[in-house]
Amino acid sequence: MVQCEMCGAETSSPKTIKVEGAKLDVCSNCTDFGTEVKQPSSSSTSTKYSTGSGSSSSSGGNSSGSASSSSSSSGGSSSRQRSDMFDDMDELATDYDDLVRNAREEKGLSQSDLANELNEKASLIRKIERGDTLPSDRVQSKLENFLEVDLNAEGGSSENSEWSGGSSSGSYTLGDVVKRKD
Secondary structure, eight states: OEEOTTTOOEESSOEEEEETTEEEEEOGGGGGGSEEOOOOHHHHHHSSSOOOHHHHHHHHHHOTTTHHHHHHSTTOOHHHHOOOGGGSSOOBOTTHHHHHHHHHHHTTOOHHHHHHHHTSOHHHHHHHHHTSSOOOHHHHHHHHHHHTOOOBOSOTHHHHHHHHHHHHHTOOOHHHHOOOOO
């Protein structure tokens, strides 16, 4: 028996439908939420998660340098070979506003004094300290250097830990996450 990818119900004969561009295997009750995709059952199971020939040619074109590293890892999944641009980015601490305010106060500076030192507007410093705006990478770097504080989040992996087991174990379905409007 297979789980419906929309509601999580067990079904012996799932139907493949397309919902806003995504192909899902669903039970007969959920087929109304999308358009049924007609394809042979043998090819649908083998190509269910493939991204098509366009993606494989582009990954072959831009990963020529990483081909040796992916071949050295014995049979790793294709998701580990992919690099997400957000993986390389540092995450801003959730309490960045308090960190900036406390560091400024420790140095005995007013908001306008700090703005003058950084060659930025005082209104920007006020907005950052209130948490109304996120500092750009350039401003964040200036703040970190001048105030001698680290504004990057340390525990970014805790947010992803909720979902890391769900996708591999199959314990989460789309129905667990999405609230239906009836």
